[in-house]
Amino acid sequence: MAKxxxxxxxxxxxxxxxxxxxxxxxxxxxxxxKHGKKSIARKIVxxxxxxxxxxxxxxxxxxxxxxxxxxxxxxxxxPMRIGGxxxxxxxEVKGSRKVHLALKWIIESARSKKGKPxxxxxxxxxxxxxxxxxxxxxxKITVHKMAEANKAFAHFAK
Numbered sequence: 471m472a473k474x475x476x477x478x479x480x481x482x483x484x485x486x487x488x489x490x491x492x493x494x495x496x497x498x499x500x501x502x503x504k505h506g507k508k509s510i511a512r513k514i515v516x517x518x519x520x521x522x523x524x525x526x527x528x529x530x531x532x533x534x535x536x537x538x539x540x541x542x543x544x545x546x547x548x549p550m551r552i553g554g555x556x557x558x559x560x561x562e563v564k565g566s567r568k569v570h571l572a573l574k575w576i577i578e579s580a581r582s583k584k585g586k587p588x589x590x591x592x593x594x595x596x597x598x599x600x601x602x603x604x605x606x607x608x609x610k611i612t613v614h615k616m617a618e619a620n621k622a623f624a625h626f627a628k
Contacts, residue, residue: 489516490531494538494569501573502592517589522597537599541572541606545617550626559626560617572606579605 487496495515503511519530526533547558563571580588580595582605598604 487512487515490519492531495531495534497569498534498573498577501577502588514589514592517587518592518596521590521593525593526597533600534596537576537596537606538569538572540599540602541575541610542568543571543610543613546571546613547616547620550623552626557623557626558616558620559623560620561627572610575606575609579609 486493499511499515522530522533543563545560546563547560549556550559576595580591583591595604599606
């Protein structure tokens, strides 16, 4: 049976956010957004950036970019079924997937904390991640350890 070639997915171009004129901030806003309520998501992000500015006395974009650098994964594992057995095959993470995973992990770890408004939790997580600490960085380390442990199955990668 002949394999079909996958079509390249065309994504609509993303406009940078109005305040910081930064595409990554807009991506963060879109990931925080629930039920299409972008204005609420923007308020959360901008409030978090204000909190970062107050606590660290640094540019919030600088802290945000540093946090992303600390959380970007190099490797991840994907399950692959070979001869009746499912192996966790390590793959290198490329391009926009790195950004997607880093933002997802930061937001998940912020949401998992209880008892504070989302803006405060997000600010705290971004500050911790920029220092190389926090749950998002732990998640990255866990994923890297998993990839390292399954290095023996790397030859199955396509």
